[in-house]
Amino acid sequence: MATEQVVVAPLLVALVTAILTLVVHRYVRVQKVVSALGGLAYVGAVAMLIQRVRSGAGSHGVEGVLTYQLSEWGAPFGITLVADDLSAFMLGLTAVVSLLALAFSIQYVDEAGQRVSYHPLYHFMLVGVTGSFLTADIFNLFVWFEVMLMSSYVLVVFYSGPQHTKAALQYVVLNLVGSAFMLLAIGGLYSTTGTLNMADLARRLADPASFGISLVPVLGLSAVLFVVFALKAGIVPFQWWVPAAYRAAPAPVSAMLAGVVKKVGIYAIIRLYFTVFANAAPMDLSLPGVVGESTLAFFGPVLFIMGAASIILGGVAAVNRDNVDDLLAYSSIGQVGFIVIALAFAAGGVVAGWEAPDPYGSVAVLGLAAALVYSLNHALAKAALFLASGAVYESVGSIEFDDLGGIAGRMPLLSTGFFVAALSLVGIPPLLGFFGKFLVFDAAVNAGSNLGIGLALLGAILTIAYVTRAWNRGFWGERSEAVEQATPQYGLFATVLVLAVVALGVGVAFDPVVDAAIDAANAALGTGDYIEAVGLEESLTSGGGGH
C-alpha cells in the first residue's frame, strides 16, 4: 500500500484539538480538559507513528519510510507526507516537550488569557511544527512554517505589554522578511529544477543533464533558503531576535520555542541539505575555502563558522545576564551552536567519506546522530529550565537575579528540577546532556578538527560558567526578601521535575535513544530509500500511459 494513514495521525489530532478548543472557548474548564486530552492524544498518535516506523513498516517496499499521498495524487504531482526515522525522532521530542509545556500552561497562564486564545494557538503551533517535520514538499514546508509562525507571533505578544509588543514587532517583521526570502528561494528552485517534491528534487539533482538543470543556480538558491532556516534556528548572525522574543513570551511558550520550534530549523537543514541537496551531481564550485564538488562542501564550512560564532556569542553573552530568561535565551543560542557544529562535522564527513568506529560507521552518521541527541537534550533541558523560570516568576514574582537568592532552601522540589536540568545542559553523566556533548566531541575527534574540539571545549566551559552563576545567584546564598515571602506553586514544580526526570531517564536508558538517533542519521543520508519510498510517477495517469 502506497499510502499510510498513520502518517497524518499526529497532524489531524493537533488540528482537531485546535478547532475543538476554539469551539468550546466559552466553557473554560471544558476547554482545559479538551486541550489536555488533545495533548495526550497527540503523544499517543506520535507513539503509534514511531512504533510503526520503528517496526520496519514501509511504503514501496522500503523499510521504515512511510509515505502518505494527499488525496491519492501520485508523487510528485500531489503533496507527499513522509515519516521516516528522522521525522519520528523529531516528533517524539516534540510530543514529550509539548505535553509537559501544556500541563504547565494550564496552571500558569491566567484564566482570561486561556479563555481567549491560548489553547487554540498552542495547538495550531503544534500543527505547524508537526507538518514541517512530515512534509516532503518544499512549498508545503513554507505553508507549515507560516502556520507555526502565525501562532507563535500571537503567543510572543500574548501579554501585550510595552516590552512584549516591542519584541513581537521585531519578531514579526523579521520573520515576514524571512518568509519572502523563502518564497523567492522556492520559486527559483521550482523554475530551475521543475519540481517541488523533495524526493523528485533529489532525483533530478543527481542527474542534472537529463533534466536540463544547471546546478550552480541551485546552489545559490539553496543558500538563500539556508538563511531562512538559520533565522528559524536562531544561529549567529541571525540570532538577535531570540532574547527579546523568549523573554516576552509566556514561560511555557518560551519552552516550546526554544525546545521545539528552533529544532524545526535544524530539522529543515538536515532534511534539505543532507537528504536532498547533498544528492546533487558533482559540480565545479571553485569558491575560496571550499574543497570538494558537493553542495555540502560549500555548506560544511558555512555551518562550522555559524556554529562556532553561535557557541562563542551565546556562551559569552549568557554569562553576565541580569535575569533568568535572558540567560536561558543566550544559552540556547550557544547550545544550538553545538548542534550546528556537529552538522558541520557531518557535512565534512559526507564530502570526504571519513570513517568512524562502530556503531556509526562514518563521521557523517556520527555527526548527525550527535546533532540529534544534542537537540533532544537541549529540548528537554532547556524546556525544563524555561518552565522552572516561569515557576520562579509565579512563586516569587520576579526572575531578576537581584531579587532572587536562596530558592534551594525555600523550594527544594523546584530547585531539584532546575539542578538536574542544568546539569544535563552542562553534560554531567548519566544525564542525556553528557551523551550529547560526548557525541559532539567524538564527531570532532573523528573529523580530525582540532579547532572544533577547542570550540566545543570553550562552549562547555562557558556553559558551566553561566549555569553555575544562575545557580549561585538564584538558588544558593542568602534568602532574599522576595523568596522569603514566595508562595510555592507545587503543580508547576511537578512539571519541571517530570521533564528533568525524563532527561535523567533518557540518559540512564540511553541505548534505545542512540539507536534511534543513528537510524535517524542513516535515514537523513539514505536519499535512495527516500526517493524509492515516495514512489515517483512519470505521469498523472496511474497506469503510466501518459498523453
Next chain:
Amino acid sequence: MTEFVLALVLGLLFALGTFLVLRRDVVRVVWGVSIISQAANVYLVTMGLLDGTVPVLEGHGEGAGAVTDPLVQALVLTAIVIGFGTTAFALVLTYRVYEEHGTIDLLELGGETDGN
C-alpha cells in the same frame, strides 16, 4: 521585452520594499514588508513562464500550443492569503505598539529602557 520590463519592475519593487523596511516609522516598515512579499509573489508568477496559453485549453481545439504553468499560480494564491493574514496582524500589532508606547517611531521605541 516583457521579461526585461518585469525584471525591472521586480527590482524596483524590492528596492522600494527594502527602503521602506529601513524607515523609522513602524507603519512604513509594515508597508515595506508587505511590498517585499508582494514582489516575491510577482516573482513567483513569472517563474511559470509567461508566453503560454491557459492550461484548460489543452486538448480543446487546435493551436493550444505551449501552456503556462498553472502550479505557480496556485502557489501564489496560497502565498497571497498568508500574506494577507500576516499583514493584517502586523498592522494590528503596530496599533497595539502605539497604544502601549504612545509612539511608532522606532528610534524612540528603541531608546526606551528595558525596565518598564
